[in-house]
Amino acid sequence: MKLLSRLSALHPRAELLIPWLVNGSLPADAEPALREHIASCPQCREDYAQQVRVREAMRAEGPLVFAAESSYQKLLARIQSPEANREPRAAAPEPSPSRATAAVRRTSPAVRWLAAAVILQAFAIGLGAWMWPASRAGTDARYVTLTSAAPSYDSGPRARVLFSTSLSVGALRAVLRAAGAHIIDGPADGDVYTLGFAPPPPSRAALEKRIAALRANPAVLFAEPVQDSVR
Amino acid sequence: MISAEHDPRSASGGTTEERECALLARIAGRDSAAMKELYLLYHRRLARFLMRITTRYDLAEEIINDTFWVVWQHAGDFRGASRVSTWILGIAYRRGLKTLRYAGPPPADVDVEAEAATEEPTQRAELREWLDTALQRLPLEQRMVMELAYHLGHSCEEIAAIMQCPTNTVKTRMFHARRKLKTLLTTLAGPD
Incomplete structure (x- = not known):
């Protein structure tokens, strides 16, 4: 009778501790009493056996394959961006929201302000592109055929950019036109593209403006001049 | 409490924890x-853990990547008060909850009865x-406790640190998760 009452007193506590015995994290001093109870309690014995099976199944490798390397390249582009290096560490206890996660924050008032700012920026970029002398921006309306000689980008400044994967071909075209840029290489590792600027090459100040315009576009995750190409 | 399973000696000597602390430094x-x-x-x-969210x-x-952005920015702030994995998973958990809050409701529940009737794989x-x-x-909270305990092998105290709640809450969540799981698995298994 005494044994029975002792077992029933242990049971509620044992029920709570079984998972931690199963995953091996139960404190060593609690283990002998729990094992003794499990041995004598059919309900806990069954529970323990089922939890062992559940844990084994949860630890089994699933069919999902994760592309760690390409994910890391995206992070690398982020931590190597000048924006990241400018950001004060103490002011960033939480990460700035990434674009994909920010995209789903449709109901936030902050995002509505952000959306307004982006629209304003897009308008400014469009206005800038319209006002930009066509010859300087490399967007003159020359008639180009497939057999026309390609312009040379050997001596001009270049930039490395990473576009959002959600960017459509049409939107990509608009981004390139606004910047007066052309894709001359890529995609390289991490889906980075190299952009060239049609002759005449932009001055350093003009290049900085174009890079700034690229960075201001939410679809451009990273934009950086190739240092040895800038004179 | 560190389970033996999570404290293996690495091939290059030292524990996994020491190696990860050195990486953080x-x-x-x-x-x-x-x-x-x-x-x-x-x-x-992390991918498996977050796919549960x-x-x-x-x-x-x-x-x-948001999680490792925080790691990059704040690695110098890590003082070893917890395991490295507890620290990183805590960041990932909070980021995951924030994302979930804005991403809207999860996909509709699967029809358990229909699933049970159409699947015939091996027992495991x-x-x-x-x-x-x-x-x-x-x-979600019960699912996360199960995942942290059974898949990732964290102790009750570590899960409390990751989820920022008392250990008794973790125990209670685990208790209810097991109960519900038992009922659901019985339903999925169907009649004998």
């Missing part, structure tokens, strides 16, 4: 090679599939 010094090593060490387990890989990937694979289905039907 290098990351604090802006060593991107150390960053890559730690990232690749954690990517798979979002079920969308693109979001899980974003949360992983069958249990795994039933479990995946059943886990999706648990409340």
Whole structure:
């Protein structure tokens, strides 16, 4: 009778501790009493056996394959961006929201302000592109055929950019036109593209403006001049 | 409490924890090679863990990168008050919850009866599939406790630190998760 009452007193506590015995994290001093109870309690014995099976199944490798390397390249582009290096560490206890996660924050008032700012920026970029002398921006309306000689980008400044994967071909075209840029290489590792600027090459100040315009576009995750190409 | 399973000796000597602490120290010094090593060490387990929250890989990937962005910015602040994995998973958990809050409701629940009637895999694979289905039907907090305890092997105290709640809450969540899971698995298994 005494044994029975002792077992029933242990049971509620044992029920709570079984998972931690199963995953091996139960404190060593609690283990002998729990094992003794499990041995004598059919309900806990069954529970323990089922939890062992559940844990084994949860630890089994699933069919999902994760592309760690390409994910890391995206992070690398982020931590190597000048924006990241400018950001004060103490002011960033939480990460700035990434674009994909920010995209789903449709109901936030902050995002509505952000959306307004982006629209304003897009308008400014469009206005800038319209006002930009066509010859300087490399967007003159020359008639180009497939057999026309390609312009040379050997001596001009270049930039490395990473576009959002959600960017459509049409939107990509608009981004390139606004910047007066052309894709001359890529995609390289991490889906980075190299952009060239049609002759005449932009001055350093003009290049900085174009890079700034690229960075201001939410679809451009990273934009950086190739240092040895800038004179 | 560190389980023996989570404290293996690495091939190069020292514990996994010592190795990860050393990586964090290098990351604090802006060593991107150390960053890559730690990232690749954690990517798979974080991806699996976060797929229990979002079920969308693109979001899980974003949360992983947000998490490691914090690691990059704050590696120097890590003082060893917890295991490195507890610290990183705590960041990932909070990022995951934030994302979930804005991403809207998860996909509609799977029809358990229909699933049970159409699946005929081997016993182990069958249990795994039933479990995946059943886990999706648990409340998020209970699902996370199960995942942290059984898949990632964290102790009750560590889970409390990751989820920022009392240990008794973790025990209670685990208790209810097991109860619901038992009922769901019985339903999924169907009549004998």
